[in-house]
Amino acid sequence: MYSTSVKTLAGIALFGLFPAIALAAQPQGTWRGLIQQSNADVALQMTFVPNLVKVHFNEPLSCDVSAAFLKEDGATSVYRFRPSINGGRFCDGVLNRDLRFTSVSAKELDLIFDGPRSTWRGKLTPAPSP
Structure with a gap:
């Protein structure tokens, strides 16, 4: 009986953590930073809405694109790029x-995505409030 009660309480405690973990992975607000691939750095700004x-890529890419939320994959949020x-x-x-x-x-957010020719990685931080 003791082991069943302990297992039940442990399960309830662990189950209570799952919603917090899932919510923590999805960013909110506006974030800025650099993305990098082999020998190129590009500044970008990302604004998260539900x-x-x-996404706005600065020069030399100079384009805007959005990405729709797709799923949670552990501690990672996955979005899929839409048309430019x-x-x-x-962006196309x-x-x-x-x-x-x-x-x-x-x-701080880590990001990664495959571009047309290579994989891009970056770190973002929250943009200062206006």
Whole structure:
């Protein structure tokens, strides 16, 4: 009886953690940072709204695209790129590719996605409030 009660309590405690873990993975608000691949760095800004992220790539890419929330994969949130908002070869090339975010802390996100020619990685931090 004791072991059954302990297992039940442990299960309830562990089950109570799952919603917090799932919610912690999805970012909110506006984030900024750099993405990098082999020998290129590009600044970007991402604004998260429910189930969507709006992405602005600075020069030399100079394009805007959004990505829709797809799923949680452990501690990682997965979004899928939609059609480009203002065109541009780079943004057109990420259509239907996955964008992955992992919260390192409340003030840092790691991101990774496959671009048209290579894999891009970056770190983002919350944008200062206006």
